[in-house]
Amino acid sequence: xxxxxxxxxxxxxxxxxxxxxxxxxxxxxxxxxxxxxxxxxxxxxxxxxxxxxxxxxxxxxxxxxxxxxxxxxxxxxxxxxxxxxxxxxxxxxxxxxxxxxxxxxxxxxxxxxxxxxxxxxxxxxxxxxxxxxxxxxxxxxxxxxxxxxxxxxxxxxxxxxxxxxxxxxxxxxxxxxxxxxxxxxxxxxxxxxxxxxxxxxxxxxxxxxxxxxxxxxxxxxxxxxxxxxxxxxxxxxxxxxxxxxxxxxxxxxxxxxxxxxxxxxxxxxxxxxxxxxxxxxxxxxxxxx
Amino acid sequence: xxxxxxxxxxxxxxxxxxxxxxxxxxxxxxxxxxxxxxxxxxxxxxxxxxxxxxxxxxxxxxxxxxxxxxxxxxxxxxxxxxxxxxxxxxxxxxxxxxxxxxxxxxxxxxxxxxxxxxxxxxxxxxxxxxxxxxxxxxxxxxxxxxxxxxxxxxxxxxxxxxxxxxxxxxxxxxxxxxxxxxxxxxxxxxxxxxxxxxxxxxxxxxxxxxxxxxxxxxxxxxxxxxxxxxxxxxxxxxxxxxxxxxxxxxxxxxxxxxxxxxxxxxxxxxxxxxxxxxxxxxxxxxxxx
Numbered sequence: 155x156x157x158x159x160x161x162x163x164x165x166x167x168x169x170x171x172x173x174x175x176x177x178x179x180x181x182x183x184x185x186x187x188x189x190x191x192x193x194x195x196x197x198x199x200x201x202x203x204x205x206x207x208x209x210x211x212x213x214x215x216x217x218x219x220x221x222x223x224x225x226x227x228x229x230x231x232x233x234x235x236x237x238x239x240x241x242x243x244x245x246x247x248x249x250x251x252x253x254x255x256x257x258x259x260x261x262x263x264x265x266x267x268x269x270x271x272x273x274x275x276x277x278x279x280x281x282x283x284x285x286x287x288x289x290x291x292x293x294x295x296x297x298x299x300x301x302x303x304x305x306x307x308x309x310x311x312x313x314x315x316x317x318x319x320x321x322x323x324x325x326x327x328x329x330x331x332x333x334x335x336x337x338x339x340x341x342x343x344x345x346x347x348x349x350x351x352x353x354x355x356x357x358x359x360x361x362x363x364x365x366x367x368x369x370x371x372x373x374x375x376x377x378x379x380x381x382x383x384x385x386x387x388x389x390x391x392x393x394x395x396x397x398x399x400x401x402x403x404x405x406x407x408x409x410x411x412x413x414x415x416x417x418x419x420x421x422x423x424x425x426x427x428x429x430x431x432x433x434x435x436x437x438x439x440x441x442x443x
Numbered sequence: 444x445x446x447x448x449x450x451x452x453x454x455x456x457x458x459x460x461x462x463x464x465x466x467x468x469x470x471x472x473x474x475x476x477x478x479x480x481x482x483x484x485x486x487x488x489x490x491x492x493x494x495x496x497x498x499x500x501x502x503x504x505x506x507x508x509x510x511x512x513x514x515x516x517x518x519x520x521x522x523x524x525x526x527x528x529x530x531x532x533x534x535x536x537x538x539x540x541x542x543x544x545x546x547x548x549x550x551x552x553x554x555x556x557x558x559x560x561x562x563x564x565x566x567x568x569x570x571x572x573x574x575x576x577x578x579x580x581x582x583x584x585x586x587x588x589x590x591x592x593x594x595x596x597x598x599x600x601x602x603x604x605x606x607x608x609x610x611x612x613x614x615x616x617x618x619x620x621x622x623x624x625x626x627x628x629x630x631x632x633x634x635x636x637x638x639x640x641x642x643x644x645x646x647x648x649x650x651x652x653x654x655x656x657x658x659x660x661x662x663x664x665x666x667x668x669x670x671x672x673x674x675x676x677x678x679x680x681x682x683x684x685x686x687x688x689x690x691x692x693x694x695x696x697x698x699x700x701x702x703x704x705x706x707x708x709x710x711x712x713x714x715x716x717x718x719x720x721x722x723x724x725x726x727x728x729x730x731x732x
Contacts, residue, residue: 165639165664166664167640167666167668169670170667170681170685170690171670171677327651330651340646351454353454357646357650361616362616362620375454379456380458380459384460389460394713397709408454416705420682423709423713424712
């Protein structure tokens with residue numbers, strides 16, 4: 155039987171500091187064609203951050219045309235990686251051209267990224283696109299938009315999965331299988347029926363636990379968390395200090411309202427860096443030259 | 444049966460931006476006592492980064508005395524979080540006082556952290572402590588010390604777990620259970636018997652897979668990786684761009700030589716930030732005041 159299993163894919167190492175074959179293909183297409191469907195198909199194969207670079211290199215309406223031809227998920231992820239003012243321009247173009255598609259893209263996006271875009275959009279566009287979404291998504295996004303961008307609440311996403319402490323591992327596995335949680339999520343929150351945090355459980359401990367074990371036995375009941383109003387740079391410092399991969403955000407009743415993930419924290423630290431350098435330069439160095 | 448399972452721990456939310464009860468206890472002890480065993484026991488209860496702050500507030504010999512009374516693992520983690528020059532001073536004290544303990548601490552530490560300390564130690568101390576270690580650990584550390592600190596090789600750790608593609612999930616679970624890999628590790632490398640990377644598998648996919656499925660069927664055969672000589676700031680940029688949680692480091696034969704993890708990358712980005720601000724200030728602003 156071992157001999158008969160399908161031949162696995164040939165191993166392939168991709169050197170991350172070099173341009174990928176997908177990026178080279180897109181560069182070549184942009185130089186030689188303006189065939190939107192062909193370009194859209196190629197951009198779909200790029201990593202989201204690289205697809206965002208491609209879209210940023212196009213005119214706003216052209217970028218909107220390419221996005222419209224892309225698979226929803228790939229388009230949403232690329233849009234989320236674009237610089238905010240450019241992405242906002244593209245979304246506004248889409249709202250005018252194909253409102254339903256604009257709404258679908260924002261729904262397909264991580265909620266924190268969608269909220270960032272909506273916060274930067276003129277109210278007219280924002281309300282149009284929110285009205286075109288399923289009510290549940292619109293409500294969740296309206297809620298996220300309500301938090302100050304500079305706070306933990308403005309940094310968090312609502313894209314988490316919570317389990318109940320009386321579930322068995324088998325039941326939790328089914329919940330995880332059916333939810334499309336981001337691949338990187340390794341700590342799952344355990345909450346009561348009224349949304350209070352009861353514990354946190356690591357995916358690895360679910361793997362090592364017995365299939366009939368209860369989540370309550372595998373979880374840790376002491377949970378580090380942060381309040382929504384905390385400044386996001388303070389949140390970033392805690393991540394750096396304690397090597398968190400994620401941190402739950404809880405209200406004053408210890409109800410889970412979102413999670414902050416390490417990939418967003420890296421962006422904060424880099425933004426902070428740019429700001430600090432600019433402040434320092436602005437404060438004297440330029441005049442001193 | 445559900446009713447008879449042991450009562451779970453009471454849920455407890457720890458606000459990360461506030462001082463923990465453990466930190467308050469240590470602060471009180473330092474103010475009122477110099478009883479080393481009592482202090483050591485309290486420091487053991489702190490998070491590693493906080494324990495490091497405590498040790499940094501003590502005189503070098505006092506810090507060494509406290510470490511000697513702490514559990515090996517807690518002591519190693521605290522030492523790894525201390526500022527390098529202070530940690531080096533403490534290790535040198537330990538080498539003179541209790542060489543075996545100094546060696547045990549460095550072995551208990553994450554290999555990349557131990558290598559950082561050894562790189563900064565005078566050769567006499569370094570050779571003494573390496574000679575007091577099990578040969579396997581000493582060889583791995585000598586190898587890590589050989590990489591430029593500013594490169595991916597200098598940033599990586601050898602503390603990873605690799606699986607074989609013909610293992611079943613059940614067999615992999617046993618390997619994971621018996622290895623004490625860091626909790627945060629969610630991507631496991633799949634290698635051939637000669638150390639070449641064949642793929643990467645996510646802990647979550649092991650959980651969702653059947654117990655008799657082969658790792659080869661669950662892994663992804665396209666692996667993003669970096670070469671050991673790449674500058675560590677370039678590595679940090681790739682992490683920020685593509686939201687990696689870890690990245691394997693491979694030699695020119697595609698053999699796995701280590702992994703870089705996101706928590707170390709955050710430190711690099713913060714260091715880089717401090718350096719840049721200092722450079723900018725040094726270049727003009729200070730003179731302009």
